[in-house]
Amino acid sequence: MRFKISLPAFILWLSPIAMVFTILASILYGAKNIDSTTVWDAVFHFDPGNVNHQIVMHSRMPRAVGALLIGAFLAISGAVMQGMTRNYLASPSIMGVSDGSVFTITLCTIFAPNASSLDMIMYSLIGSALGAGIAFGLASLLPNGMSPVRMAIIGTIIGTFLSSVSAAMASYFQISQNISFWYHARLHQMDPGMLKLTVPFAVVGIAMALLVSKSITILSLGEEVSMSLGLRTVLVKAMAVASVVILTGISVALAGNIGFVGLIVPHITRFLVGVDYRRIIPCAGVLGAIFLALSDILSRFLNYPFETPIGVVTSLVGVPFFLYLIRKKGGREDA
Amino acid sequence: MPKASTGRFWAVLLASMGATLVAIYVSLTNGVFDLTVTDVIKTLLGIDPEPAHELIIFDFRLPRIVIAALVGFGLGVAGAVIQGITRNGLADPGILGINAGAGVAIVVFMFFFEEKIAGSGWMSALAMPLFGWIGGLATAALIYLFSWRNGGLDPQRLILVGIAAGSGLGALSLYLSLKMNPQDFEMATIWLTGSIWNANWKYIVSILPLLVVLVPVILSKSSVLDLFQLGEETAKGLGVSTEKEKNVLLLCSIGIVSACVSVSGNIGFVGLMAPHIAKRLVGIRHSRVLPVCGTLGMLLVIVSDFVAKNVFSPVELSVGIVISIIGVPYFVYLLFVTKA
Numbered sequence: 001m002r003f004k005i006s007l008p009a010f011i012l013w014l015s016p017i018a019m020v021f022t023i024l025a026s027i028l029y030g031a032k033n034i035d036s037t038t039v040w041d042a043v044f045h046f047d048p049g050n051v052n053h054q055i056v057m058h059s060r061m062p063r064a065v066g067a068l069l070i071g072a073f074l075a076i077s078g079a080v081m082q083g084m085t086r087n088y089l090a091s092p093s094i095m096g097v098s099d100g101s102v103f104t105i106t107l108c109t110i111f112a113p114n115a116s117s118l119d120m121i122m123y124s125l126i127g128s129a130l131g132a133g134i135a136f137g138l139a140s141l142l143p144n145g146m147s148p149v150r151m152a153i154i155g156t157i158i159g160t161f162l163s164s165v166s167a168a169m170a171s172y173f174q175i176s177q178n179i180s181f182w183y184h185a186r187l188h189q190m191d192p193g194m195l196k197l198t199v200p201f202a203v204v205g206i207a208m209a210l211l212v213s214k215s216i217t218i219l220s221l222g223e224e225v226s227m228s229l230g231l232r233t234v235l236v237k238a239m240a241v242a243s244v245v246i247l248t249g250i251s252v253a254l255a256g257n258i259g260f261v262g263l264i265v266p267h268i269t270r271f272l273v274g275v276d277y278r279r280i281i282p283c284a285g286v287l288g289a290i291f292l293a294l295s296d297i298l299s300r301f302l303n304y305p306f307e308t309p310i311g312v313v314t315s316l317v318g319v320p321f322f323l324y325l326i327r328k329k330g331g332r333e334d335a
Numbered sequence: 336m337p338k339a340s341t342g343r344f345w346a347v348l349l350a351s352m353g354a355t356l357v358a359i360y361v362s363l364t365n366g367v368f369d370l371t372v373t374d375v376i377k378t379l380l381g382i383d384p385e386p387a388h389e390l391i392i393f394d395f396r397l398p399r400i401v402i403a404a405l406v407g408f409g410l411g412v413a414g415a416v417i418q419g420i421t422r423n424g425l426a427d428p429g430i431l432g433i434n435a436g437a438g439v440a441i442v443v444f445m446f447f448f449e450e451k452i453a454g455s456g457w458m459s460a461l462a463m464p465l466f467g468w469i470g471g472l473a474t475a476a477l478i479y480l481f482s483w484r485n486g487g488l489d490p491q492r493l494i495l496v497g498i499a500a501g502s503g504l505g506a507l508s509l510y511l512s513l514k515m516n517p518q519d520f521e522m523a524t525i526w527l528t529g530s531i532w533n534a535n536w537k538y539i540v541s542i543l544p545l546l547v548v549l550v551p552v553i554l555s556k557s558s559v560l561d562l563f564q565l566g567e568e569t570a571k572g573l574g575v576s577t578e579k580e581k582n583v584l585l586l587c588s589i590g591i592v593s594a595c596v597s598v599s600g601n602i603g604f605v606g607l608m609a610p611h612i613a614k615r616l617v618g619i620r621h622s623r624v625l626p627v628c629g630t631l632g633m634l635l636v637i638v639s640d641f642v643a644k645n646v647f648s649p650v651e652l653s654v655g656i657v658i659s660i661i662g663v664p665y666f667v668y669l670l671f672v673t674k675a
Contacts (some may be wrong), residue, residue, distance in 0.1 A: 089495070094498075138667065138670065141671075142670055142671070145670075148495075149494055149495060150425070152494075152495065152498055153425045153430065153494070153498075154670070156430065156498060157663055157666055157667075158663070160603065160659050160663065161659060161660065161663035161664075164655075164656045164659040164660050164663075165660060167528065167653075167656050168652050168656045168657070168660065171650060171652055171653075171656075172647050172650050172652070174650065259502065259506075260502075302510075303510075303513070303514060306513075308510060308513065309509065309513070311506065311509075312506045312507075312509055312510045312513075315502055315503055315505075315506030316503065316506055316507070316510070318503075319499050319500070319502060319503030319506070320503075322499040322503075323481050323496060323499055323500075326481060326482075326492060326495050326496055326499065327481055
């Protein structure tokens with residue numbers, strides 16, 4: 001058991017190295033391979049006239065960092081949701097949170113086409129709050145609504161609705177192409193300015209997640225246990241939902257709808273580090289970051305030299321895992 | 336529970352058929368080019384025919400309406416069967432991922448085979464539903480494989496696996512369709528979101544046999560479906576070989592759904608809504624529920640297709656989108672009603 005206890009620490013200590021390697025790989029490989037000395041020069045002796053330097057600093061670097069951050073955001077939101085609802089299927093993409101963001105982004109593109117990046121982020125946050133609000137609201141109003149299957153169905157349906165309305169509006173206002181730009185995640189056009197803007201939001205979101213992590217461990221034991229332990233469940237849940245909304249909202253604003261990271265990474269993490277959310281949440285962040293960055297590298301080669309949407313890659317990796325989970329857990333057990 | 340009398344059943348059936356006829360009439364006469372009643376009747380009966388009217392009715396509007404009707408009918412019946420077997424009122428063919436499976440197969444067909452058999456006319460029209468059917472069956476096999484437990488089909492798992500299979504196969508279709516040339520891509524996209532946009536008589540002929548064969552099989556098993564409602568153990572106790580019946584019923588409904596998907600793309604929610612409305616109207620006996628489901632499904636798809644085609648004209652929405660916009664609020668309402 002000693003090994004098992006030190007595993008989270010191990011992951012956390014090893015992760016900076018893994019991240020550096022992932023970033024390097026992400027910068028080196030792509031439609032145009034760039035050798036490492038060029039990368040070194042681009043970082044330390046930047047020459048604006050050199051095309052390769054431009055690619056490294058303005059495209060590859062923000063993309064690599066963006067993939068890491070988004071992976072972390074989504075995995076953390078997923079972990080928080082799964083712990084809070086005791087539902088092993090909860091995740092931002094299944095629960096309609098991402099679709100909510102896509103919905104408000106569609107509205108924004110139609111009615112406020114000149115919105116700034118910060119506005120976009122705000123709209124996306126409002127949208128994810130809307131999606132989360134409707135799905136969770138419905139689930140909590142209904143008898144047995146928080147059970148895995150029922151909640152998954154409610155989330156799927158709310159998501160379908162929000163994305164259908166977005167699609168209808170997009171085709172009516174003839175901006176389908178702009179919108180599909182948002183739907184089918186586009187890490188390859190990471191906007192460095194927007195990435196910087198999201199940092200304060202991310203800090204708040206992650207801080208909130210870490211702050212409630214202990215309470216989530218208690219919540220994951222069940223409502224009654226947490227009540228009897230004197231946990232202020234309403235406050236904890238509100239904070240947990242707020243952090244999910246913030247983290248998912250900024251992810252969608254940055255890169256569109258990326259499924260499955262938020263679903264599978266928390267499971268892998270739980271498998272590795274046990275059931276204590278004080279460990280799960282940070283470790284999920286780290287693993288999610290590495291997972292998404294690796295999927296992003298894979299996405300460049302699946303259909304070489306064209307890019308494959310990252311959502312497709314994560315689904316193709318994620319679905320078999322999801323099926324395995326169902327097979328193993330039998331679709332009944334709580335997380 | 337509403338009182339389930341025979342009279343009520345016939346009244347509901349006739350009323351929904353009447354409403355369907357009205358919808359067909361409105362759909363036939365209205366559009367970018369309005370026709371009068373006499374024009375329609377004259378053209379249908381072939382009295383001093385006018386080529387323009389014939390073109391509009393026989394080549395554009397009528398095939399589309401017939402397809403909408405057949406698809407609605409099929410999806411309604413299949414939905415009732417799937418809800419009956421899983422004993423889960425929230426199940427529907429779309430949620431089970433069967434639509435997505437048929438979808439992938441058809442995208443594969445468009446991608447690899449369409450050009451090779453494009454010249455041969457009938458072959459190509461018949462090949463598409465066939466591919467859809469194979470795709471739907473393969474998905475069903477996959478879902479079976481994963482939701483099989485202790486020698487039986489676990490209805491809870493069935494739905495979970497379905498949701499997973501649906502999103503994975505959706506991603507696969509997207510991946511394949513991105514590799515297509517732009518023209519095919521547009522076709523595939525329109526088709527994937529559910530649209531009866533390029534209806535023609537060949538499609539109708541291609542799906543009709545499946546419906547004609549499979550629907551009666553399902554109807555003949557309506558009493559078995561009733562027994563399933565008592566719970567599997569009870570049904571077994573009453574001498575029903577549950578596994579065998581379940582397999583037959585599921586295969587029939589998968590066949591129907593795949594055929595429908597192959598001509599109309601991904602239309603969800605019909606299979607979810609029609610059975611609920613039907614049960615509220617005529618009670619829970621499947622010999623009554625199934626026909627009413629079929630006619631309600633028809634009505635729903637014809638009306639939605641009309642809305643999709645005309646309300647935002649000249650922009651045409653896909654019928655799948657219209658149905659989910661109507662369907663979700665109904666679904667939510669349903670969730671609240673079942674609470675009581």
